[in-house]
Amino acid sequence: MAGAEVPDIVIGRLPIYLRALTLLAEAGQEFTSSQELGQILSIGSAQIRKDLSHFGEFGKQGTGYEVSYLRDQISRILHVDRDWSLALVGFGDLGQAIAHYGGFSSKGFHITAVFDADPEVVGQSFGDGAVRHVDTLKEVVSDMRIRMAIVAVPAAAAQDVTDMLIEADVKAILNYAPITLSVPSHVHVQYIDPVAHLQKMTYYLA
Template identity: 65%
Template sequence: MTQKNGPVEKVIPDIVIHRLPVYLRALDLMARQGKRITSSQELGERLGISSAQIRKDLSHFGEFGKQGTGYDVEYLRDQLRRILKVDRVWPMAVVGAGDLGHALANYKGFANRGFQVVAVFDADPAKIGQRIGGLVIESMDVLTERIAELGIRIGIIAVPAEAAQDVANRLIEGGVRAILNYAPITLSVPEGVRVEYIDPVLALQSMTYYLEPNEVETVVGS
């Protein structure tokens, strides 16, 4: 990410940007618990991140606390919302009205975090016209046009791998510049389009490396 600071443009490492929502989530919880002041030490203990790393990450964007007094929880929370641009509501489109698409369209956790699903699309004629999360499922034939019409910048792909690249192309043509991809495939996108991947199988496979096998192992396929 490039952070503009007056006439000088400062490049912020992506790994820092990825940690900011983690800090924001912790601060949201603290605010709901009525906590007014925190410190990098307390945040670090909650998140398993060193206090030095937290201070370094935040320093990319300015000074938010005072030595000896810590951080004002609500102020720091609001500043992180501003930095992440979630101090507003971003309209999103979900492509794929299967089980995952239904879950995403009905998910209540988006609304208070700066996101709202405003359109759902599917290629199955049997699903088009049905309602999901208060929205009418629309045809893929109108996807690009509707994305542009609604000013949607964020798309969520919840389709099989073989259809994902075509969906991404249509989203980008309509004006989408950020894609959350649940399909188990790496997308090819032009410069300026951000893609984040969510693949539960990859996450599970990385976790099983750390597990000790049971004495009685289950043979896959048996």
């Protein structure tokens, strides 16, 4: 059964399934089951089958799932069977670390434009380009038809930058600034906040 409205929380688990399947495929394993995946991911097997059932039927009774087939199907569902261009805003310590990190482009996410407000930083080179002034953001991002962005500026600047990105028609933002962004409902935001994760865990430490 495909169709209707798939819960957001289910979508959030698909990348995790994809990660595990990619690992299994790299290890040369041909078949797997919801039970094995569940064990790898510390998730119930019923949940995995239920999640997948939102998108179709991918397995066979008795034998389970073909690893590479299911991997490819989930890639397709998530639209990661293609490359994506990203804008990066903020080229301080954090922004540079992000730009330098190999994990994005190996998964098809390419940072093709970088912006900063500091005149000292503007013009510095990254990958195959140069850091642009944030004043040019709207025009450049619009012209390049970039639809995803990473925000790595101080909290105080994050909302302003976000407003510019939205004006440039960006539809998805990965926000590293420790602040909740206000965006229209058609814009998606995800948050990276390591400190919040640590603070959550210290609750459980006596």
